[in-house]
Amino acid sequence: MPNHIFKSLVAATLLLIAAQATGCDELDILAGQHVVYSFPSSSHPPHELVMLTKAGLVGGVILFGVNVDPNTSQAMSVLKDAYESSPAPALLKKKTGKNVRFLVMTDQEGGQVRRIKDGEPNLSAKKIGASADPAAAGQAAGAGAASSLKRYQCNSNLAPVLDIFREAGDFTDYYQRSFGNTSQQVVGAAVPFITAQQGEGVSACAKHFPGLGAASNNANTDEEPVVLNLTLSEIRGVDQVPYVAAIEAGVEMVMASWAVYPALDQRPAGLSEKWIKGELRGRLGFKGVTITDALEAGSLAAYGDAGARGTAAAVAGMDILLASGKDVLQGEAVRLAVVQALKKELLDRAEFDAATERIAAVRSRIVA
Template identity: 50%
Template sequence: MLSLLVAGLSILPTAQADPAAPSWRQLAGQRIVYSYSGLTPPDSLLRHIRAGEAAGVIFFGENISSESQIGAVITQLRQAQAQSPIHLPLLLMTDQEGGLVRRLPGEPVLSEKQIGQAADPVAAATAAGTGAGRNLAGVGMNVNLGPVLDVYYQAGNFIDQYQRSYSNDPGTVAALGRAFVTAQQAAGVAATAKHFPGLGSATAAQDTDAGPVTLALSRSQLRSVDEAPYPAAIAAGVKLVMVSWATYPALDPNRPAGLSPTVVGRELRGRLGFTGVTVTDALEAGSLGAFGTTGQRAVAAALAGMDLLLCAARDATQGADAATALTNALAGGQLDRAAFHAAVGRISALRAGLR
């Protein structure tokens, strides 16, 4: 039935019109990425997967003790998905940016900053993308939450202190990001450009995981510097874009970017023409402290046009809470059903193209 979504056809005006159709809960689950603590996925997560109520799983360092261990976990998750009524691969993802931000040992060993400083940066970015793709695919993962396309403004600031930016020049970031995306996706692993519209101006103390961040850049500066690398990544076919939790008053003074229909709908989709999957940053981020519970944040993100909701608190109940809120909002009419089906369709098309 979800093949209808891939084709872009509307499904059902009511949940019970066709007993074979996905339930509201299953449709909601197609937008949720779960996480868990420790080395063993909990039974509750496996039940959600078997029931067709999960889009994917994100892995962190605490979930991985060795390649063989995480490979066995992924096999277990895939076996659960095989019992699901949703016949699409799970999205199995992690942050394998390179350098200091790697969940798996091995490639890419170089950080983005080291790549930017290499003798042949494009060749280095291409090698890193290939290495990341092969490394993740080797254990059964199919999505990387990278590359970072933030253009750092000051040495040692939030994004540069961990060497997560290729350069302070937007043209360089565009070229290297495009090379990484192209090479990684050629290896069969979807790439995620982040953190739109950009965290490159954030100071070392401005961490959206910890609390609210406002980046008071002009619209022209945002577009000429921060957003400048994205057209190249979009032209290269990047599968996902992660939207940041910072607030950009020049675009929307009232809401973080990932909760803003202006940023997601007008800027990313409208102005830049991105038609792939949008994904939130971690839904439990401190920057969302004023925006209610997990469920309220999930609904607000969906209303803003975010497709995938990243529940990264290492607790499967967080994902379940988000799914419940989406289910209720969908069934109750708070969320537009056509827009909801369109989001699930984009996610389903992504999943159908992966292993």
């Protein structure tokens, strides 16, 4: 089907659902729990997103700086109320036995990367890692992040970054997003961050698996493909060490990198069964939720539109698909593509159901 026709059908479906908010079957609702939606530059979600949520088709959203202002808390309450009045909670309770809350996530890493500009952590990851007591600073940062997020009705933080930079000025070091250039430095600050934040009912997300720290200053997967020619022994012996510690500490989510690591696969890690099912779940034993980085990233230009990318990521083993282009239509395109992939048996139903269980488990533990 030509891309422009598919987009027109998505738009028509979205408008129809937003107008009627009825008639959705179980598969439509379940697929929606695997997609995180986003919306344009306002704290107030657009009407169609509210109606889709009332229909049970939206299980979570991501907020950016443009979505955060004094009205954000009230706006998120509207979305949460829409979700609670939808068929989704009852269906998820029936399927998983859990009381599943609406997911509101953001990036509150610290320093420059804070969507809540007046919130903690004030210190960047680099400053935390270089402090006199990184463990105490990491603990304070995690607790502070949780407190700041809860003020705005957020319950999930896409942090901390576990990337280990190699040289000063590398991509994650330049923006001060890395705790340090050794595994020990990163583990020492990141694990207290994770445990403190999750102890306050805000889920943490370790990123960017299997490690983006070796990316040079101008190697940005948001913009273009990035290839990291590291040996598998270096990846496992350096970059994955913080993930072992984070998994042992009970981190709820792991975000995969869009970089390519030829030592194991020629596909981006987040589209690679070898990295996700084989390495992260198989070798490291991670049993929590996997989440993609931004599906609109420039590094995925060769992998089709948002729906195709989302489906490919789901097949690779990604549980949550991040439609973060600030466009409700993007989220719907991904959800509809997942539904079609399930109906055509391109996506294994048993694996999809297992992912639903994992998502429900995390969302049952976050604050309302």
